[in-house]
Structures are given as C-alpha cells and as structure tokens.
Amino acid sequence: MTTTPAVPRGLAGVVVTDTALGDVRGREGFYHYRQYSAIELAQTRGFEDVWYLMVHGELPDRAAAAADFAARTAALRTLPAEVREALPAIARAGAVSGPLAGLRTALSLLGASAGFRPVYDIGAEQRREDALAACAAVPTILTALHRLGQGLSPVEPREDLPHAANYLYMLTGSEPEPEHARAVEQYLISTVDHGFNASTFTARVVASTGADLAACLVAAVGALSGPLHGGAPSRALDTLDAIGTPDRIDGWIREQVLSGRRIMGFGHPVYRTEDPRSRMLKSLAQGFGGPLVDFAVEVERQVEAILAELKPGRELHTNVEFYAGVVMELCGLPRAMFTPTFSAARVIGWSANILEQAEDSKIIRPAARYVGAPPPQPVPAP
Incomplete structure (x- = not known):
C-alpha cells in the first residue's frame, strides 16, 4: 500500500520546483529578481530594464541594448485588429466585473489571432516572442476596457513614451506628470514577481501541460481575480x-x-x-x-x-x-484599475515563470488524500 505524504494546507512552505527567477525571504523582509534586490531595482532602474532582466537573465549591459529592448516592446503595444474590434463587446459584457475579467477574454482572443502555439511545440525563441507580445498588449487591453466601460474611446499607445508613462497616458488621455509616471513605474517594478504565489503557480501548472502562452496567462489572471489574492x-x-x-x-x-x-x-x-x-x-x-x-x-x-x-x-x-x-x-488612477494595474506588472513575472517551466517537460500532477466514505461499496439498485 502506497502512503501519501502529509503536506500543510495550501502547500504552505512546500518546495515544488527549482527556479532562477527570484525568491521571497519572508523572515528577513527581502525579495529579489534574479540576483538583484527587487526594491533596489525599483529605486534605480526603469521598468523596461527589469523586464529585460526577467526575460534574458541579466540587465542590459549598455544603453543601446536597453534602448533597443524598449523600442522593440513599445512597437508591440498596438493590438491586432481582431482584438481591438472585439473590445467594445467585451467591455459591455464585463460592465459589472470590470477590466480584469475582460482581460481573460481578450487574452484568449489575442493568443488565437496571433497564432500562439503550445509552448511544448515551439522553441525557446518563439516562446519569448509570444511572451513579449502578450506582455506589451496587456496594458493596452486593460486601459481600453476601462475607458470603454466609462463611455470613452480607447487611447492608442505611443511608442515614444516609456512603459509606465504610456500606461497612464492610455488610461487618462493625457501625458502624465513625470513624478506620477515614476511613482507608478516604481510600483510596477516592485510587483513584477513575488515567489510562487497562487497566480504564478497556476501559470506554471498550465505551462507544464504544454499549453500556449495565452492559455497560461488566462489561468493566472483567473487566479488573481479571487479576493484572497488580488483586489x-x-x-x-x-x-x-x-x-x-x-x-x-x-x-x-x-x-x-x-x-x-x-x-x-x-x-x-x-x-x-x-x-x-x-x-x-x-x-x-x-x-x-x-x-x-x-x-x-x-x-x-x-x-x-x-x-x-x-x-x-x-x-x-x-x-x-x-x-x-x-x-x-x-497619481490619479481610479480604484477600479488598482488590481488591473497590478496585473499589468505581474504579467511579466507570470511570463518569465511560464518560459522557465516550459524548459521542463514534466507535467505538474500532485496527488490528493481521499477522505470520503470507504470504497468500494455496492451500488444501490435503482
């Protein structure tokens, strides 16, 4: 007879895999992205540099590399026509639940329209391309859904603005004050990743099945939408x-x-x-x-x-x-956009975890301890 090992409720403290992306040291009050303090990164670097770090494993080593990455991701902010045209209907359907719920639908459509293939079937470079496309699109989707829900037209992204400033611009329609853009940027950097929280673990579970990147992100957003996690x-x-x-x-x-x-x-x-x-x-x-x-x-x-x-x-x-x-x-963000704004940052961490998980072909398949009535019992006659 096989004995199932006892584990704490909620898998608290259980190590389920190895990661090179970062860690949370709760007793010390410290967490990091790769080998760097996340807070120090937020205080000294821009969002695009931290995004580069999570994707490539190192900070850009020269100004040109940072500028190239910023320009490359900025060019991905514009949504495919199929997604853009569907946003008004998604916003109407989610008038009560809000932009975070609409993001799940829009991400599914984005993955389909962009031709995302299962991560199991593609190489590391294509996975990274899919991740960049999805992460760049999320702020555009969220701000458009919010504005449509308020009876306003979406604001098209600008490639000349940094990530956080462009996010505030798309949200309000006005170029933000530099101090507001920087404060929001520091918040976004500080929430890119945070260990194996519920949504990150969910993304990795789905990635372990070999599903496409959009499917993994939709699952993560679903986990984040729960009031015990986000909000x-x-x-x-x-x-x-x-x-x-x-x-x-x-x-x-x-x-x-x-x-x-x-x-x-x-x-x-x-x-x-x-x-x-x-x-x-x-x-x-x-x-x-x-x-x-x-x-x-x-x-x-x-x-x-x-x-x-x-x-x-x-x-x-x-x-x-x-x-x-x-x-x-x-900084002028409406309260309905607080958790969506969090997701606009955390999508970077989710994607990095998906890419890391995709390198391991082992599916995540834990066991459960059965505690119901003892089987087998005779099935009663109808």
Whole structure:
C-alpha cells in the first residue's frame, strides 16, 4: 500500500520546483529578481530594464541594448485588429466585473489571432516572442476596457513614451506628470514577481501541460481575480474611507480587532516582518505628502499599537496593498484599475515563470488524500 505524504494546507512552505527567477525571504523582509534586490531595482532602474532582466537573465549591459529592448516592446503595444474590434463587446459584457475579467477574454482572443502555439511545440525563441507580445498588449487591453466601460474611446499607445508613462497616458488621455509616471513605474517594478504565489503557480501548472502562452496567462489572471489574492489595494483605501477621520481611528480599529475581522492592507502570508514593498511605497507616498498620506500613516501607527496592546506577540504590518492604494490614488488612477494595474506588472513575472517551466517537460500532477466514505461499496439498485 502506497502512503501519501502529509503536506500543510495550501502547500504552505512546500518546495515544488527549482527556479532562477527570484525568491521571497519572508523572515528577513527581502525579495529579489534574479540576483538583484527587487526594491533596489525599483529605486534605480526603469521598468523596461527589469523586464529585460526577467526575460534574458541579466540587465542590459549598455544603453543601446536597453534602448533597443524598449523600442522593440513599445512597437508591440498596438493590438491586432481582431482584438481591438472585439473590445467594445467585451467591455459591455464585463460592465459589472470590470477590466480584469475582460482581460481573460481578450487574452484568449489575442493568443488565437496571433497564432500562439503550445509552448511544448515551439522553441525557446518563439516562446519569448509570444511572451513579449502578450506582455506589451496587456496594458493596452486593460486601459481600453476601462475607458470603454466609462463611455470613452480607447487611447492608442505611443511608442515614444516609456512603459509606465504610456500606461497612464492610455488610461487618462493625457501625458502624465513625470513624478506620477515614476511613482507608478516604481510600483510596477516592485510587483513584477513575488515567489510562487497562487497566480504564478497556476501559470506554471498550465505551462507544464504544454499549453500556449495565452492559455497560461488566462489561468493566472483567473487566479488573481479571487479576493484572497488580488483586489486588496482598493479595499485598503475603503478601510481609510470607513474610518473617515482621525478621531475615529482608535475605536474603529479596536472594534475590528476584538470582533476578529480582518483589517485590509495589513498582514501577509509570507512576511513575518515589514513588507519591503510597503516600506518603499510609504516613502513614495510621503514624498507626495498631503492629508491622505498623513491619515494613512496615522492609521498604520495606531493599528500596530492597538495590536501590540490587544494581541501581544502578534505582529501585523502593512503589506504592499496599503500604500500602493495611496500612491495610485495620488497619481490619479481610479480604484477600479488598482488590481488591473497590478496585473499589468505581474504579467511579466507570470511570463518569465511560464518560459522557465516550459524548459521542463514534466507535467505538474500532485496527488490528493481521499477522505470520503470507504470504497468500494455496492451500488444501490435503482
């Protein structure tokens, strides 16, 4: 009789494969892309350089290489006619669910119209080409779906703008302020990849079947759409709205803690110390300043103080979503686009993981422990 080994719920802490893409060291409050600190990359490099790193395994070694990659990916931003023409219908169908749900449909259509073939059947170079095409198209799809949902015409991408600035331009129709573009760029860089989270693992499972790149990305977006994975940046701002004013902070937090309800924007399943992404985004927010930032900082201070009083020994810090919501709000992004914006960055990490998984022909096929009624039992007569 074969004994199935016991594993923790949710596969927490279980190592399922090797990766050269990066890691999250939760007890240290540190994560990296390849051999570089993700936060240092966000502070010192542009989005295209980090994208290059995830695809090629190294940073561009000269300005010309960086410029060539930026120009190459910018040229891929324009959507195929079949996808562009279908977006109004996709936006109407997803009027309630929003751009993230529409992205699943649009990505499927993109893969079909671009002729994406199963990763099992193509070589590494073609896989990279498909990944670049999909990643470049996602911001265009998301911003177009948002604008169509608001009764506005999509804004065509501009090849002369960097990735983040072009994203804000397509979203608003106006060229963004440089400080807003840079803040959003740093947010995007900080969320490119983050270990084997649910959506990344989902992408790799589908890639292990040999499916085409679009299918893998659609699966990842589906995982991200779950409220336990994506969606928290806008909910963190909803928390600030619910509190309302500084004099209500103490009472509101105590009620949440004592009733056992979750405080959105706090806590992380991996980090046991401060989330480094939150630390960076807090600094960005404080650079802008203003009442919203001051209020968020005071809420953070009181949450930590009240938890120390009511739940001693239980550390709970802000996660990436708390100050991400503040930064995106200050940069003019509508709340409905917070999680879609996250996906516009994470698609780079998903694609890198898909490419890495495609190098291994072994399908991911875990086992389950059966806990139902003992079989075999006689089938009752009709």
